Amino acid sequence: MDSEGIVREFDVCCNHVTVHVPTHCTGEGLLDSERYGRCSQQQTCSSRNQHADDNGRNEGCALKPSCGQERTDARSRQHTSRANPSPSDGLPVVYLHVHDGDGTEVLRLCRELGYRDFVLAAIRPRCWNDDLTPWECPGLFADDAPFAGKAAEQLRLLESEIIPRVEADAPRKPEQRVLAGYSLAGLFATWATFNSTAFGRVASASGSLWYPDFTGYAAANEFARKPACAYFSLGSKEARTPSRLLRNVAQGTRDIVELFEARGVPTLFEQNPGNHFKEPALRMAKGIAWALGR
Numbered sequence: 001m002d003s004e005g006i007v008r009e010f011d012v013c014c015n016h017v018t019v020h021v022p023t024h025c026t027g028e029g030l031l032d033s034e035r036y037g038r039c040s041q042q043q044t045c046s047s048r049n050q051h052a053d054d055n056g057r058n059e060g061c062a063l064k065p066s067c068g069q070e071r072t073d074a075r076s077r078q079h080t081s082r083a084n085p086s087p088s089d090g091l092p093v094v095y096l097h098v099h100d101g102d103g104t105e106v107l108r109l110c111r112e113l114g115y116r117d118f119v120l121a122a123i124r125p126r127c128w129n130d131d132l133t134p135w136e137c138p139g140l141f142a143d144d145a146p147f148a149g150k151a152a153e154q155l156r157l158l159e160s161e162i163i164p165r166v167e168a169d170a171p172r173k174p175e176q177r178v179l180a181g182y183s184l185a186g187l188f189a190t191w192a193t194f195n196s197t198a199f200g201r202v203a204s205a206s207g208s209l210w211y212p213d214f215t216g217y218a219a220a221n222e223f224a225r226k227p228a229c230a231y232f233s234l235g236s237k238e239a240r241t242p243s244r245l246l247r248n249v250a251q252g253t254r255d256i257v258e259l260f261e262a263r264g265v266p267t268l269f270e271q272n273p274g275n276h277f278k279e280p281a282l283r284m285a286k287g288i289a290w291a292l293g294r
Contacts, residue, residue, distance in 0.1 A: 004116065009102075012161045014126035018102035019166055021119050022091075090175040092118040093166065094288055095158065095199070097185035099128050109285035115292050119174070121166045125154060132181070132188040137212055140243050151188055152195070159198050176200050176228070178291045182284045183276070184208045186232075190256060194218065197225040201294070203287035205233045206276055209252035210245050218259055229294040230260045231287040233270040235278055266294060 008019045096103055103122025110116075125131040130148035137147040167174065179199040181189040186207025191214070193202055209215070209232075232253055239250040253269070260267045268290055272283055 004111065005107075007102075010165065012165065013157055015157065015162065016124040017162055017166070018122045018124075019119065020103065020107050020122070022117055090172070091170075092176045092178065092292055093121060093174040094118055094178040094180055094292070095121050095123065095163070095166075096180045096284070096288070097132060097188060098122045098124050099183070099185075100124065105281040106284050106288070109282055110289055110292075113285060113289040115289045118292060119166070121162070123158070123162060128184060132184040133211065134187070134191045134214070134217070140245055151191055154188070155192055155196055159196060163198060176292075178203060178288060180204075180284065180288050180291070182206055182280050187211055187214065190214075190218075190230075190232075193223050193225070193227055193230070194221045195224055200225065200228045201230070201291040202227050203231040203284070203291045205231075205283040205287045206235055206238060206272075206280065207232065207253065208249070209256050210247070210249035211252070212245065215252050215255040215259075218256060223263070226263070227260070227265050229266045229268075229291055231268050231270070231290045232257050232260075233272055233283055233287060235272050235274045235276055235283075237273075237275040240275070 005023050006021045008021070010017050010019075096106065098106075101122070102124075103120050106122075107120050110118075110120075127148070127150075129145070130150045131154040132151055133147040133149050134151040135149035137149065138144075139146050163177075177199045178201040179189040179192055179196075180203040181187070182205045186204030187209060189199075189202050190204050190207055190209065192199060194217075234250060234253050239247050241247055257267055257269045270286065272278070
């Protein structure tokens with residue numbers, strides 16, 4: 001139970017979105033499903049059953065509920081069935097793609113770090129390996145399916161469907177938007193700085209900056225909107241891997257950090273102990289807290 005906030009969930013185009021709003025920042029309104037109706041485009045998951053994530057684990061592309069479904073979480077007894085928690089005037093909103101779960105652990109750790117007054121929108125995409133990668137790439141190992149490179153489609157969905165629904169009842173735009181992510185979601189957040197003006201801050205924890213041709217892409221392109229700040233982190237053992245591609249993660253991260261710094265973006269790089277799977281929620285929370293505190 002989230003005793004410090006209201007939780008709202010909805011599904012849009014096979015993405016499951018969980019919105020965590022501090023209790024004192026909620027308001028009354030229609031459910032988004034009543035305001036918007038169903039999503040204009042019905043997407044189905046890929047016919048491929050298994051994908052390897054960027055550290056070699058096989059993960060299915062989970063089939064999500066149909067578009068347009070929404071509910072206010074029963075954990076909130078302060079809202080009726082028609083209550084719609086939304087960001088208050090000027091409250092920061094963090095958009096975080098998650099591989100599984102609903103962002104609750106990251107939110108809890110952010111609160112422990114002293115950051116409470118923000119909205120967290122945790123987005124579980126249709127297919128992690130496909131929707132968060134900027135272009136096609138072969139699988140990491142011989143039997144792995146390739147990465148499909150559908151980040152542009154995911155970004156359009158984020159800007160046109162998810163952000164408006166999360167922020168529907170806010171009197172005006174949030175004080176700031178942070179785009180955050182771990183692993184491939186960290187790659188997506190970094191790539192989005194070159195393709196979207198919607199976000200002013202970026203937090204990439206253990207981001208997949210090994211991705212082929214990404215550092216060259218970043219060097220050849222200008223920011224769509226210069227970030228107010230950028231956070232990057234990496235585990236000390238992440239480059240120790242049998243995968244030829246993954247071994248590039250340390251150099252790729254250094255290159256991106258240096259590029260952001262050279263372009264005048266206040267940037268922090270933090271090295272964490274351990275491999276890619278050590279304390280991912282804490283690593284992500286530290287990045288979000290730093291971005292909010294700048």
